[in-house]
Structures are given as C-alpha cells and as structure tokens.
Amino acid sequence: MLAFLFFLSLGMIFYVYAGYPVFVHVLGLFVNRTLQKQSAEPFVTILIAAFNEERHIAATIDNKLSLEYPADRLEVIVISDGSTDRTDEIVKNFPDGNLRLLRQEHRSGKTAALNQAVPLAKGEILAFSDANSIWAADALCRLTANFADPGVGYVTGKMVYTNPGGSPVGEGCSTYMKYENFLRAAETRIGSIVGVDGGIDAVRKELYRPMNPDQLPDFVLPLQVVAQGRRVVYEPAALLREPALKEAGDEYRMRVRVSLRAFWALFDMRHLLNPRTDPLFAWQLWSHKVLRYLCFFFLVCAWFCNALLWNSGSFYRVFFVLQNMAYICAGAAPLLSSEGFVGRQLNFFRYFFLINLAAAHALVKFIMGRKQVMWAPRKG
Numbered sequence: 001m002l003a004f005l006f007f008l009s010l011g012m013i014f015y016v017y018a019g020y021p022v023f024v025h026v027l028g029l030f031v032n033r034t035l036q037k038q039s040a041e042p043f044v045t046i047l048i049a050a051f052n053e054e055r056h057i058a059a060t061i062d063n064k065l066s067l068e069y070p071a072d073r074l075e076v077i078v079i080s081d082g083s084t085d086r087t088d089e090i091v092k093n094f095p096d097g098n099l100r101l102l103r104q105e106h107r108s109g110k111t112a113a114l115n116q117a118v119p120l121a122k123g124e125i126l127a128f129s130d131a132n133s134i135w136a137a138d139a140l141c142r143l144t145a146n147f148a149d150p151g152v153g154y155v156t157g158k159m160v161y162t163n164p165g166g167s168p169v170g171e172g173c174s175t176y177m178k179y180e181n182f183l184r185a186a187e188t189r190i191g192s193i194v195g196v197d198g199g200i201d202a203v204r205k206e207l208y209r210p211m212n213p214d215q216l217p218d219f220v221l222p223l224q225v226v227a228q229g230r231r232v233v234y235e236p237a238a239l240l241r242e243p244a245l246k247e248a249g250d251e252y253r254m255r256v257r258v259s260l261r262a263f264w265a266l267f268d269m270r271h272l273l274n275p276r277t278d279p280l281f282a283w284q285l286w287s288h289k290v291l292r293y294l295c296f297f298f299l300v301c302a303w304f305c306n307a308l309l310w311n312s313g314s315f316y317r318v319f320f321v322l323q324n325m326a327y328i329c330a331g332a333a334p335l336l337s338s339e340g341f342v343g344r345q346l347n348f349f350r351y352f353f354l355i356n357l358a359a360a361h362a363l364v365k366f367i368m369g370r371k372q373v374m375w376a377p378r379k380g
Contacts, residue, residue, distance in 0.1 A: 005301060028186050037145040039141065043123045049114060054086040068138050075121070078099070133200060143157060153231060159197045159200065159240050161241075191284075200239075203225060211224075216262060252354055257362075
C-alpha cells in the first residue's frame with residue numbers, strides 16, 4: 001500500500017507539471033483552433049485600479065496614453081481605491097481628455113473598483129492594467145486584433161518579469177512565467193486558457209459580470225467568459241514588463257493571497273469542474289489549477305511514504321536522499337551562487353518549494369473560511 005501511494009504521488013506530481021503540458025501540446029497538433037485575427041480598432045477603455053501607487057502611476061498613465069492606438073478610440077480610467085498618498089493628485093495633474101479619475105472613497109479592493117468603473121466605461125472592449133504595468137507600444141493593437149474572431153471573449157498578453165537585481169526569487173519567478181506562457185500558448189490552440197495574470201488583459205464589455213469583492217477578477221472573470229460560451233486566449237505578441245519581487249517574503253505573501261483567492265474562485269465556479277458542462281475545459285481546470293494548487297499534498301505524501309519505505313530497497317533509499325537534497329538546495333539557494341545553469345536550477349527549486357508551501361498555507365486559510373479582499377501594492 002505504501003509503495004502504491006508513493007508511486008501514485010510521484011505520478012501525480014509528474015502529471016501536473018509535465019504530463020498535462022505534454023498532453024495539451026500533442027492535442028493541439030490535432031485540434032488547432034486557429035484565431036481569426038484582424039487589425040481592428042474598437043473603442044477601448046483601459047481600467048487601472050490603484051491604491052497608494054504614487055511611485056508608479058505617472059509612468060503607467062504615460063505608457064497607456066502613448067500606446068500606438070487612435071486617441072479617439074481610447075480612454076483610460078484610474079480608480080483610486082481610497083488612496084491616502086499622492087496618487088489622486090498625480091492623476092489630476094494630467095490633462096483632461098482621454099483620462100478620468102474615479103475615487104472609491106472607502107477602500108474596498110480591486111474587484112469592487114472594477115465593478116464601479118465598468119458601467120461608466122465607454123469602450124466596447126475593457127482592458128485591465130495594474131498600476132505598475134508597462135505595456136509595449138503595440139500591445140493594445142495586438143490584444144484587440146483577437147476580437148475580430150467572434151468566438152473570442154477574453155484575451156491576455158504575455159507577462160515578462162524583469163529582474164535587474166538578479167535575486168533568486170526573481171530568477172525563479174521568471175522561469176516559472178516562461179513555463180506558464182508555454183502552457184497558455186498550447187491551451188489556446190485547443191480552445192481556452194485556464195489562467196491569466198491581470199496586468200494586460202481585455203474582455204468584451206458585454207461579457208463582464210459584476211463580481212463579489214472577495215473574488216479574484218484575474219481568475220473569476222475569464223471563467224465567467226468561458227461559462228458564457230466564449231474563448232479565453234493568449235496573445236504572446238502583447239507584451240507587459242513588470243519588475244519581479246526580490247524578497248522571498250514578499251513573493252510568498254503574494255502567492256498565499258493569490259492561491260487563497262483562487263481556491264475561493266474555484267469554489268464559486270465549481271460547476272465548470274463538472275465534465276458534463278464542458279469535458280475539455282473541465283479537464284483543463286482540474287489539471288492546470290485544482291491539481292496544481294494541491295500538488296503540495298502529493299509532495300508531502302511522496303516524502304512520508306518514501307521515509308517509511310527506507311528499508312524496502314536501495315531504490316527507495318537513493319530516492320529519499322535525492323528528495324532531501326532537493327529541499328536542502330531549495331533552502332540554501334540564497335546562500336549559493338545564482339549564476340550559470342546550476343544557479344538557475346537552484347533558484348527554480350526554491351521557487352517551486354515556495355509556491356507549493358504558499359498553496360498549502362492558502363488551503364488552511366480557505367478551510368478556515370478566511371478571505372482576502374485588499375492588500376498592499378507589489379514591491380518590485
């Protein structure tokens with residue numbers, strides 16, 4: 001029985017991180033749903049929710065107003081979520097025209113801010129940017145070209161984390177995003193992607209549905225679009241650059257928050273997990289999200305089963321040593337060189353351990369009924 005649980009746990013870990021991407025890639029060779037992209041210029045409203053973002057908001061607004069997009073087809077709305085710094089003042093100092101400031105007087109979080117702004121938006125397409133997100137000049141054109149396909153309801157761009165400090169956490173985060181972007185490209189070929197980032201996204205306004213303040217818009221809104229029969233796709237040519245977090249503590253807290261809200265999103269949209277609703281997307285959602293967030297359970301199970309199987313043969317002893325070496329390397333990564341191939345592998349081990357520990361922490365909070373609506377801005 002122990003051997004069965006041990007190999008089952010290893011098999012699930014392999015499936016989540018390697019097997020599922022391979023299956024999706026292979027399936028895409030046979031079921032390639034080509035997008036009907038066309039250069040169109042619908043009216044777009046870019047929504048930016050901000051709380052105490054005086055360090056970044058001016059650069060972000062400058063970036064959005066200077067995009068290669070017709071000025072008469074674009075508006076930018078900044079929703080200040082009860083900011084107490086100079087965020088509002090900075091926004092007001094920009095010339096009137098394509099920019100509007102809304103204030104959410106009592107801080108209620110990003111989701112409530114979007115719910116407030118959407119009914120006032122003029123655009124037929126709503127685009128979402130974080131307060132520190134810098135888009136490539138042609139990013140909006142790249143996003144909107146996908147909406148020429150009537151089956152597309154939501155588009156997300158490509159997140160590229162910059163890591164000027166070369167921190168181990170930043171290196172691991174960048175590697176993880178490259179993996180995620182590969183998977184999103186493969187999922188797009190077979191239909192819809194499962195997860196987006198939120199810093200460079202767009203949706204048809206007609207498909208936007210108000211969400212509860214505790215719901216994660218980067219997760220719930222795309223699922224709502226799928227539930228309405230439209231596709232959620234990935235556009236790798238629409239580039240966003242953001243600084244990666246440098247400190248493990250900052251990244252860990254962010255991952256706990258995102259994981260907790262993802263658990264609640266999965267619970268709220270659990271009908272999509274039913275294969276009778278949409279067999280293909282249900283498989284994707286189980287594989288890419290549910291099992292990914294629960295992978296820590298399989299890691300723990302593999303370790304304990306392996307420990308109890310120590311006397312069952314040399315294979316188990318060697319594998320147990322390798323497991324422990326991997327965890328030791330993850331813990332020691334900040335003390336070792338982050339340069340070269342070996343350094344990158346150590347940083348990836350550390351990041352892998354961090355995101356799984358964060359998921360376990362988030363699941364405990366979820367079981368206890370905890371919710372998180374608000375948080376402090378990211379520190380790059």
